[in-house]
Structure formats: structure tokens, C-alpha cells
Amino acid sequence: xxxxxxxxxxxxxxxxxxxxxxxxxxxxxxxxxxxxxxxxxxxxxxxxxxxxxxxxxxxxxxxxxxxxxxxxxxxxxxxxxxxxxxxxxxxxxxxxxxxxxxxxxxxxxxxxxxxxxxxxxxxxxxxxxxxxxxxxxxxxxxxxxxxxxxxxxxxxxxxxxxxxxxxxxxxxxxxxxxxxxxxxxxxxxxxxxxxxxxxxxxxxxxxxxxxxxxxxxxxxxxxxxxxxxxxxxxxxxxxxxxxxxxxxxxxxxxxxxxxxxxxxxxxxxxxxxxxxxxxxxxxxxxxxx
Amino acid sequence: xxxxxxxxxxxxxxxxxxxxxxxxxxxxxxxxxxxxxxxxxxxxxxxxxxxxxxxxxxxxxxxxxxxxxxxxxxxxxxxxxxxxxxxxxxxxxxxxxxxxxxxxxxxxxxxxxxxxxxxxxxxxxxxxxxxxxxxxxxxxxxxxxxxxxxxxxxxxxxxxxxxxxxxxxxxxxxxxxxxxxxxxxxxxxxxxxxxxxxxxxxxxxxxxxxxxxxxxxxxxxxxxxxxxxxxxxxxxxxxxxxxxxxxxxxxxxxxxxxxxxxxxxxxxxxxxxx
Numbered sequence: 435x436x437x438x439x440x441x442x443x444x445x446x447x448x449x450x451x452x453x454x455x456x457x458x459x460x461x462x463x464x465x466x467x468x469x470x471x472x473x474x475x476x477x478x479x480x481x482x483x484x485x486x487x488x489x490x491x492x493x494x495x496x497x498x499x500x501x502x503x504x505x506x507x508x509x510x511x512x513x514x515x516x517x518x519x520x521x522x523x524x525x526x527x528x529x530x531x532x533x534x535x536x537x538x539x540x541x542x543x544x545x546x547x548x549x550x551x552x553x554x555x556x557x558x559x560x561x562x563x564x565x566x567x568x569x570x571x572x573x574x575x576x577x578x579x580x581x582x583x584x585x586x587x588x589x590x591x592x593x594x595x596x597x598x599x600x601x602x603x604x605x606x607x608x609x610x611x612x613x614x615x616x617x618x619x620x621x622x623x624x625x626x627x628x629x630x631x632x633x634x635x636x637x638x639x640x641x642x643x644x645x646x647x648x649x650x651x652x653x654x655x656x657x658x659x660x661x662x663x664x665x666x667x668x669x670x671x672x673x674x675x676x677x678x679x680x681x682x683x684x685x686x687x688x689x690x691x692x693x694x695x696x697x698x699x700x701x702x703x704x705x706x707x708x709x710x711x712x713x714x715x716x717x718x719x720x721x722x723x
Numbered sequence: 724x725x726x727x728x729x730x731x732x733x734x735x736x737x738x739x740x741x742x743x744x745x746x747x748x749x750x751x752x753x754x755x756x757x758x759x760x761x762x763x764x765x766x767x768x769x770x771x772x773x774x775x776x777x778x779x780x781x782x783x784x785x786x787x788x789x790x791x792x793x794x795x796x797x798x799x800x801x802x803x804x805x806x807x808x809x810x811x812x813x814x815x816x817x818x819x820x821x822x823x824x825x826x827x828x829x830x831x832x833x834x835x836x837x838x839x840x841x842x843x844x845x846x847x848x849x850x851x852x853x854x855x856x857x858x859x860x861x862x863x864x865x866x867x868x869x870x871x872x873x874x875x876x877x878x879x880x881x882x883x884x885x886x887x888x889x890x891x892x893x894x895x896x897x898x899x900x901x902x903x904x905x906x907x908x909x910x911x912x913x914x915x916x917x918x919x920x921x922x923x924x925x926x927x928x929x930x931x932x933x934x935x936x937x938x939x940x941x942x943x944x945x946x947x948x949x950x951x952x953x954x955x956x957x958x959x960x961x962x963x964x965x966x967x968x969x970x971x972x973x974x975x976x977x978x979x980x981x982x983x984x985x986x987x988x989x990x991x992x993x994x995x996x997x
Contacts, residue, residue, distance in 0.1 A: 471879070472878065473850075473878040473879070473880040473881060474848050474849055474850060474877075474878045474881065475848060476878075560760055560761055561759070561760035561761070562759060562760065584876075587875070587876070587904070588759065588760050588875070588904055589759045589760060589904075590758055590759025590760070590762060590919065590983075590987070591759070591906070591980055591983040591984045591987065592759075592953075592983075592984055592987040592988070592991075593759055594759075595953035595954060595984050596953075598953075598954045599953065599954045602954050602956075602957075616876070616877070616878055616879055616882070616905075617905060618879070618905075618907050619906055619907075619980045622955070622956060623954070623955065623956050624956075625956075625957070658894070659751070659894040659895070659896075662890060662891070662894045663891070663894055663895075666887060666891060671883070672887060672890075673883060673886060673887065673890070673911065674753070674886070674887075674890035674893070674894070674911065675910075675911045676911070676912070676913045676928060676929070676930075677913060708907075710879050710882075710883060710907065711883075713879055713880055714879075714880055714883055717880045
């Protein structure tokens, strides 16, 4: 297995003439939490379906848990889909029993805080508890690799922290985790991020690797509404933060020209970019290419 | 003009969905309401639109024809084209002929949907569909705009585009209140409201919320009191609400995520869950 749980070597998948995934290479090692980020249509789902063997590769190769991504290797991974994959009209215990039996595993013991919910129908439980149950189900057969699709969507910060306690606990025990997310807070929980755009990996590394020393411009002016309108009309990637304005991917000179043309006096200052702003810039670049 | 709710309480049977909530939504401002499933976000918004009657408290909102609402579900009709969706809603507000055509063209251009005008709503990406719903909610230039999770499930790049549209509405004087599960959006809003179990956990601008936070948050790999700690990446955070952290502990500048978790822990410690 050489210390890699899942590996893609220059994999490509086309739908007709559309290249959904274009020569992507990536891997997840034991104990590692890897975040997969990107716009809708960037190729995240297609990549994951290839990693799972649910979609054939048109070029390149996938290795899952030391072999081809077939049923035999798939049974050694745990998966929490976005819609949780639980039967809503069964109880928590019934779900866990059914799923454990599918894998030939023992029915997992519920942690004390979940015990009061064991005989409740899944559909009657708060979303945070449903998500906990889905995690317990996915972990019941002691998988070596965990695949999570938007694992904390819709839950509050405390429930999200508790789910990440579970995820991190698993990775401490040596499980590899691949997680897709739209939450920047969640991206910050990962050891390593893969940023996809238009079927390609456009950036890779920790959050600080990806953002690096890139900057955005902060515009401060009394006439924020007018400045926002002018920059927006000029199609600059502008974000309003309270009453301040941030602009990604624009030269200071260009910004000054737009504001001057609108008769606005403003103080322009470079500030460290956020990961979202970096994503926006990378997405624009890959679209232009 | 300031809209909002004052001392609002709403019950559904035995469930208190809103518990003495006061929120102001002034013109030209984006107010973001955050919280998890069941926190009371939708109830607060639907109290403003008049869909949920309050048990006690008062609502200050414009009449229906001056209020725009994007529901959490979809906000557009899947079987209609982008143009038909806008024209239908525009027609309800009495827009027709040249005025409707001008308004439609303007909305589509702003939302970058001009190229998709003839596509069915069902054929749009998630982000495009939410932008269509947004455009429909503002077709009649309402003075209060109520958006229920406009960005949930929308990817980060499209979300910035959506935020641009929301900002634009505020910049032209509209009062905007939106619910969101993304804390980065709450940080960007002029005013943020954190709901937890129907009550306001904290509200203010992000700077005010940070300044008003009391106690210390430390970082370590071995927390002293597990019940006051949570995971952030490879380390754990620990909250010291009333006592000083032990000497030598690494104190961190909390972000909104840390602050909300810490305040939620404090609330739960103060009144244990039954």
C-alpha cells in the first residue's frame, strides 16, 4: 500500500466533448485530512466518482487502498453523502444495525450523548444529531479511508465543532479523510487543500500556501455606496465588508482610474487576501486560459 | 427607515421558536442572521414578512408590495424560463410592456444571467438559480429585502457574486436581512445576529462582537477542561469565561467561529439542556 490510501495519476474524464476532469493527480495518506474545494462544475464530484470506481477514467489511473477501485476495495472506505444516506423512517438504532450488517460488522455502540436518540426516527431528530448518526454509521466497519461530502452543512458552530472532533479523532488513529466543502471554516480544519477549477487542480497546499503573499485592495471612502457602484459597474471583483470595500485581482492604478472617473476620493491600501479571494482570482484565470 | 422586530416571541405548540428577539434592519445595511438548523432564523425572517404571527412583540415592516422575499426553498419556478420567471413576478407587481422589458434587462445584466435568459430554471446551476431568485425578489425595488439562506449550498466563487448583488441592493438604500450558515458572510455584513435556540446569542458589527467578547481562548493539544474545549485543525481551543487561563498558556485572538462556540458553551453551562 506504500502509505497512500487513494491515488489518482493524471486522471481525465470527458462527457462528450466536455472535459470534466483534466489530468488530475492527487493522493490521500493515512492520518491526513485533505479538503477538496472548487466552484460547482469544477469537477469535484466527477473526480470523487472516479476515485470510487463509479465512473471510468478516460485516461490516467486510480488506485484505491492498494488496488483497483472495485467493490472489494470500496468496502474498506466509509462515506457520508451530503444527504446523509440514512433511512429517515427508521430509528437511529435500526439504521446502524442495517448498515453494520451490510458490511458484516458489529453494531456500533452509541456514545452516551447519542443514547437518548437511539429509538427515535431519523426524520424526527435535529440535523446535527442526524449528522452524528451518519458518521457513526459510516465508521461502524472501521474504514481506512473516510469520504465526506459537505459534512457539516446546515448545523450550528457547536455541532460543527463536535463533528470535527470526530473527524480529527479518526485521522489521529491513522484514517485518511477526503472532504469536499464550501465552508471556509471547514477548509481551515484540513491539513491540505486541493483547489479545482474547470476540471484542473489550480492550487494545492495549506491555506497559507495557497493564499501566500497575494493581496486584495481595501478601499476606504465616505462615499462607499457610490464607490461600490462605480467599481461594480466596471466589473471589478468587488466585495462589501461592512462599509469598507475589498477588490480582488485588480491593479491599484486601474482602481484609482475607475474611482477618479467617478469623482470619488478614496484611500486604497493592499491587504492580505482571503482564501475566497484567492479562489476567485484562480477561477478567473483558469476561465481565461 | 428602520425595519425590524422588537421583543418578538413566537411559539409553535410547545416549541419557542423565537424568544424575546429584538433586531433592527436599517436602510442601506446588510443584516446577517446566523445559526444552525432550528436556531430560529427562518421564523425571524417570516415574522418580518408577516407569514409567522408573533405571540408577543412588534414587527416593523413595509406593506407586502414594498417587501421582497426569497424563500429558502427555491424562489423560482423550475418549468419556466429565466425570462418567464421574472416577467411573471414583475406582472404581479404591475410591471408590463416597455417598463418590464427595461427592468428585466437590467436585472439579468446585473446577475450575469443575460446569456441564460431562455434557459429553464431547472437547467441552471445552483448559484445561477439563487441569483434568479434574488432578481425576482427585487423586481419591484422593495425597501425591505428578506433573503432566507440565499447562499446555502452555493459554491464559494458564486457566493461572492451573490454577495455582490446583496451589497448592491444595500448600496442603493435597501434594508437587507438575510440568513446564512456561512460565518464569513456574517463577518462581512454590517450587522450580524447569532441565534441559538430561538434567542440572540450575540449581535452587532463583527468589530463590536469581537470587542464585547469576554474571557480568554487558549490553544493547546491537551485541554485542561474537556467540556470547555473544541477542535480547530490539529490543535484544540479552550474557553476560560471567568477565570484566567493557566500561566504559560497560548492565548489566541478568537475569530467569529471561536466566539460563537465559546458563547454557546457558556449558555449551555448556564442552563443545562433538559
